[in-house]
Amino acid sequence: MEVVTVTQNKDLTEKYDVVVVGGGAAGLSAALVLGRSRLRALVVDAGEPRNAPSAHMQGYLTRDGMSPAEFLELGREEIARYGVELVRDRAVDVSRGSGEDIAVELAGGSVVRARRLIVTTGLEDELPAVPGVAERFGRDVLHCPFCHGWEVRDERFGVLAAGPLSVHQALMVSGWSDDVTLFLHTVPEEELSDDDLRRLAAAGVEVVPGEVAGLRVEDDRLTGVRLADGTEHDRSVVFVAPRAAPRTGLMERLGAELRETPFGAYPVVDPTGRTTVPGVWTAGNAMGFGEQVVHAASGGYRAASAIVGDLIMSDLDAAVAGQGVPFGPGRLR
Numbered sequence: 644m645e646v647v648t649v650t651q652n653k654d655l656t657e658k659y660d661v662v663v664v665g666g667g668a669a670g671l672s673a674a675l676v677l678g679r680s681r682l683r684a685l686v687v688d689a690g691e692p693r694n695a696p697s698a699h700m701q702g703y704l705t706r707d708g709m710s711p712a713e714f715l716e717l718g719r720e721e722i723a724r725y726g727v728e729l730v731r732d733r734a735v736d737v738s739r740g741s742g743e744d745i746a747v748e749l750a751g752g753s754v755v756r757a758r759r760l761i762v763t764t765g766l767e768d769e770l771p772a773v774p775g776v777a778e779r780f781g782r783d784v785l786h787c788p789f790c791h792g793w794e795v796r797d798e799r800f801g802v803l804a805a806g807p808l809s810v811h812q813a814l815m816v817s818g819w820s821d822d823v824t825l826f827l828h829t830v831p832e833e834e835l836s837d838d839d840l841r842r843l844a845a846a847g848v849e850v851v852p853g854e855v856a857g858l859r860v861e862d863d864r865l866t867g868v869r870l871a872d873g874t875e876h877d878r879s880v881v882f883v884a885p886r887a888a889p890r891t892g893l894m895e896r897l898g899a900e901l902r903e904t905p906f907g908a909y910p911v912v913d914p915t916g917r918t919t920v921p922g923v924w925t926a927g928n929a930m931g932f933g934e935q936v937v938h939a940a941s942g943g944y945r946a947a948s949a950i951v952g953d954l955i956m957s958d959l960d961a962a963v964a965g966q967g968v969p970f971g972p973g974r975l976r
Contacts, residue, residue: 664687673944685730696780761926762893762924765890771883800881806886865881926946
């Protein structure tokens with residue numbers, strides 16, 4: 644496999660047409676479009692993909708079953724072919740200057756400038772503090788039936804309640820197995836509505852009250868769920884809905900408007916991912932909880948193509964106004 648050369652901080656130029664913060668599916672997809680559009684682009688990648696714990700990703704046409712690491716490596720190779728730079732660093736601050744100038748400060752000490760910014764920093768999954776859950780997350784502790792349901796179909800499912808959406812999760816995963824148990828954990832039984840109970844009964848989901856103390860693991864395989872009272876239930880898979888913590892710090896520093904959702908606060912965007920901050924777009928899980936890899940890649944493409952058009956029209960308008968802005972491929976102000 645071809646090795647992609649990563650730009651060192653000392654080699655960064657002062658200004659780019661577009662800086663993309665985040666090197667996952669959304670960021671790399673955006674970078675590919677930008678490179679093919681002959682714009683000078685930089686990807687700032689802290690190397691923290693959300694799906695890193697997973698051995699494979701599913702549901703992406705022609706890439707079904709590919710490991711996330713291989714997917715990203717191929718993406719980095721592709722953007723390099725079009726002259727897009729990638730730096731291993733973390734964006735720690737961002738500010739707007741005069742005109743179209745956006746300054747991005749990196750943890751390594753560099754400050755890069757761009758005319759447009761795409762934020763694809765994703766989110767973090769905050770898991771319940773139950774021993775074994777974090778350690779087995781992405782293996783036999785899972786969160787998404789669309790991502791993993793086929794691989795564990797017809798196994799003995801447990802669903803660890805972690806909030807108001809846990810009943811919905813238990814009902815959803817019942818489409819992949821007839822043996823589903825909902826462990827209420829810290830959710831009081833009385834919080835389940837009559838509609839919840841009727842649907843759970845219709846789906847054949849057993850409801851077990853009581854706090855979960857841990858998981859039973861044998862020969863590096865999940866075999867059961869242990870309650871605080873000592874009782875154990877044989878299970879080979881546990882689904883849990885993590886609490887989403889969107890990484891919106893950069894957009895908040897720029898004053899982007901956020902909207903509250905059941906999964907956290909996300910930026911208000913138009914259909915292309917444009918935020919309320921001039922010149923700033925977002926894509927992937929930085930704009931919503933439900934963005935799978937295929938959605939993130941699509942969102943990155945959409946944001947980048949919108950930016951290409953935006954830059955072209957901006958330069959044409961400036962040229963018409965007689966401001967002497969050079970117009971052409973790879974131009975920089």
